[in-house]
Amino acid sequence: MAKPSKSQMRYLNRGLSQPGGKLPLFDDHGQEIDPRTIRACVKAGWAEPWFANPLKPEWLVCRLTDSGRAVMEQYDGAATVSAD
Numbered sequence: 162m163a164k165p166s167k168s169q170m171r172y173l174n175r176g177l178s179q180p181g182g183k184l185p186l187f188d189d190h191g192q193e194i195d196p197r198t199i200r201a202c203v204k205a206g207w208a209e210p211w212f213a214n215p216l217k218p219e220w221l222v223c224r225l226t227d228s229g230r231a232v233m234e235q236y237d238g239a240a241t242v243s244a245d
Contacts, residue, residue: 168198173229182225
């Protein structure tokens with residue numbers, strides 16, 4: 162299993178405590194999560210598109226997958242992820 166980058170781990174970590182594993186559109190500082198980070202997590206199978214936002218169709222609303230949870234556990238994501 163590939164190891165996620167720090168930005169991917171920060172993104173995935175946020176879904177661990179959210180209902181349904183909902184992943185954020187914005188970081189802790191109110192900045193939009195880089196769409197490349199989101200797409201890379203989807204491509205790796207760690208996140209999956211959840212639903213389309215009719216008001217903002219360019220936003221990719223995703224949730225954490227079981228593989229995403231597993232990768233966070235494998236790399237102890239909650240302990241190693243820190244805000245920049």
